[in-house]
Every structure is written in C-alpha cells, then in structure tokens.
Amino acid sequence: MSAKPKVFVTRIIPAKGLQMVQEAWDVDLWTDDLPPSRDIMLQRVRGVAGLLCLLTDRVDGELPVAAGPQLKVVSNHAVGFDNIVVPDCTARGIPVGNTPGILTDATADFAFALLMAAARRVVEADRYVRTGQWKTWGPSVLLGSDFVGATLGIVGYGRIGQAMARRALGFDLRVIYYDPTAIPEPNDPAQKVSLETLLSESDFISLHTPLSPATRHLMDARAFAQMKQNAVLVNTARGPIIDQMALYDALKTGRIFAAALDVTDPEPLPMDSPLLELENLIIVPHIASASQSTRDKMAMMAAANLIAGVQGQRLPNCINPQVYDR
Numbered sequence: 001m002s003a004k005p006k007v008f009v010t011r012i013i014p015a016k017g018l019q020m021v022q023e024a025w026d027v028d029l030w031t032d033d034l035p036p037s038r039d040i041m042l043q044r045v046r047g048v049a050g051l052l053c054l055l056t057d058r059v060d061g062e063l064p065v066a067a068g069p070q071l072k073v074v075s076n077h078a079v080g081f082d083n084i085v086v087p088d089c090t091a092r093g094i095p096v097g098n099t100p101g102i103l104t105d106a107t108a109d110f111a112f113a114l115l116m117a118a119a120r121r122v123v124e125a126d127r128y129v130r131t132g133q134w135k136t137w138g139p140s141v142l143l144g145s146d147f148v149g150a151t152l153g154i155v156g157y158g159r160i161g162q163a164m165a166r167r168a169l170g171f172d173l174r175v176i177y178y179d180p181t182a183i184p185e186p187n188d189p190a191q192k193v194s195l196e197t198l199l200s201e202s203d204f205i206s207l208h209t210p211l212s213p214a215t216r217h218l219m220d221a222r223a224f225a226q227m228k229q230n231a232v233l234v235n236t237a238r239g240p241i242i243d244q245m246a247l248y249d250a251l252k253t254g255r256i257f258a259a260a261l262d263v264t265d266p267e268p269l270p271m272d273s274p275l276l277e278l279e280n281l282i283i284v285p286h287i288a289s290a291s292q293s294t295r296d297k298m299a300m301m302a303a304a305n306l307i308a309g310v311q312g313q314r315l316p317n318c319i320n321p322q323v324y325d326r
C-alpha cells in the first residue's frame with residue numbers, strides 16, 4: 001500500500017476542518033500559538049503535496065521551490081490573500097484556494113459593531129467608568145454621533161461591502177460607495193460615487209476593499225483632509241490600506257472624530273505605537289470573522305480546497321483558475 005501524501009498545516013485550525021485533512025492525508029501540524037518562522041516554513045514544506053496556510057504566512061516563489069515539484073496546492077485559511085504572491089504560484093501551475101462567502105456576515109456584523117462603538121464612544125465610556133471618572137449623569141458627557149439620516153461611505157462594494165450596506169440601510173443611513181469595478185444594480189438604494197465624493201460626504205466610512213498596490217495607503221493625509229470633521233473611519237479589511245501616521249495626526253488633531261481598527265500595519269501593533277495613546281481610537285486584534293461557526297466553516301472550506309488540490313481535482317474555491325487552462 002502506498003503511503004498517504006504529506007501536507008503541512010501551519011497552525012491548529014478548528015477541529016471540523018483539521019479532522020477532514022487528518023482523515024485524508026498525512027498531516028504535519030504546526031502546533032505553536034505563533035506562526036512558523038520563514039526558515040521553518042521553508043524546511044517543513046519540503047516534500048509536501050499540499051500546504052494549508054494562514055494570512056500570517058507569506059507564500060512567494062521561494063516556497064514552491066523549497067517544497068519541490070510534487071506541491072499540488074496552496075490553501076489559505078482566509079478570504080484575503082495578500083500574504084500570497086499568487087502569480088508565483090500560477091507560474092508553477094499551483095492552484096491557490098481561499099474561503100470566500102462564508103465570513104461575509106460575521107465580518108459585516110463586526111464592522112457595524114465597531115462603527116457603533118466608535119461613533120457612540122462605547123469603549124471610551126467603559127474606560128471612563130473603570131477609571132473612576134463617572135461622578136454623575138451629565139448632559140454633555142461622552143457625546144457621540146447619531147445614525148439616522150447620516151451617510152455611510154463604503155470603500156469596496158464586494159460581498160462584505162454590500163452586507164455592510166444592508167445593515168446600514170436598516171438603521172436608516174444613506175449609503176454611498178466607491179468601487180471602480182462595481183456595476184451599479186438598478187434597484188440598489190446605495191449609490192456609486194467617486195472617492196472624492198465619498199470622502200467629503202460621509203459621516204462614517206467603512207473599508208472593505210482588498211489590499212493591492214492601488215489600495216495601499218488609500219486613506220492617506222490627503223484623504224483625511226477631505227473628510228468631514230465628524231467622520232468615523234472603520235477598517236476591517238487590511239491594515240496597510242490606511243497610512244497609520246496620517247490617521248494618528250487626523251485623530252490627534254480632531255481632523256476626524258474617531259476610528260476603529262480590526263486590522264493594523266503591522267499585526268500585532270507594537271506596544272509603543274502612538275496609536276495606542278488615542279482615546280478616540282478602538283483597536284481590536286483582527287477578529288471580524290471570529291465567530292465559532294464562521295471559523296468552523298472557514299476551516300472546512302480550507303480543508304476542502306486542500307483535499308481537492310492534493311487529489312488533483314479542481315479546488316472548490318480557486319483564486320487562480322487560469323492554472324486549469326494550461
């Protein structure tokens with residue numbers, strides 16, 4: 001009987017997905033809480049037929065070379081794939097999988113939660129109580145912004161951006177969006193606008209665009225200068241879409257009202273980052289998709305991509321389907 005193909009899984013993923021892989025293949029599992037170092041990645045992929053990696057692992061052309069010609073698939077346990085140099089995999093005919101669709105609602109829920117928390121100063125208010133500053137009810141204590149009638153600007157109108165719009169419409173917000181590739185639907189109450197219009201008209205801005213050379217530092221000092229003074233900015237997409245020094249200045253000087261970041265650049269943020277001093281900024285550790293059932297589904301989808309790839313079948317969710325046209 002021939003030995004099962006070997007695969008490398010770079011972290012303990014939810015059991016529902018891990019078991020699928022362990023039942024199918026011989027799994028080398030990285031069990032540390034922290035990601036494997038680059039050197040360890042390059043060693044551990046040697047001879048594997050498949051790699052199941054996380055957004056904390058960089059996969060570029062060096063990795064398939066280190067793995068060897070038997071590498072048949074790279075499966076990312078995330079919908080975003082800016083950690084993978086996809087053309088390097090495509091050039092070697094290696095399909096790359098991701099986990100689209102299943103984390104849309106969890107991520108939009110969390111983006112909306114962050115928006116409400118930042119606009120109504122929930123985290124700041126909690127600190128206010130815990131640090132003994134609450135002396136009495138006051139007419140002007142911790143005033144925030146109203147939602148009804150305000151304008152939400154969504155940057156990136158894909159699945160998650162549209163789910164964010166649905167939530168906002170339920171709160172009677174006006175919704176506008178900027179997305180050069182989106183084709184407006186005739187019955188969509190949300191309106192497509194230019195980036196300049198979005199920046200200057202939005203009371204709230206939520207980022208839902210992938211990270212690419214075009215979106216890196218899209219929110220820079222120039223963008224902050226165009227925003228309203230009451231603007232609240234939420235980022236659940238990728239940290240480098242915001243120029244963090246420009247964000248710091250905008251929050252520190254009151255150029256904008258508040259912000260909430262699920263993602264930062266780098267992750268984790270160093271403890272001496274000046275951002276951590278700001279009262280009007282909420283920062284959480286990249287958990288927008290972190291609900292139990294969503295993470296189970298992500299693990300199962302990543303496992304299904306890995307299993308299909310090792311079997312030489314088409315991945316259920318493939319980022320570079322052009323590998324199949326060869």
Ligand code: DGY
Nearest residue numbers: 077078079080103289
């Ligand atoms: C993704 O999947 O890209 C998210 O950032 C993590 O869930």
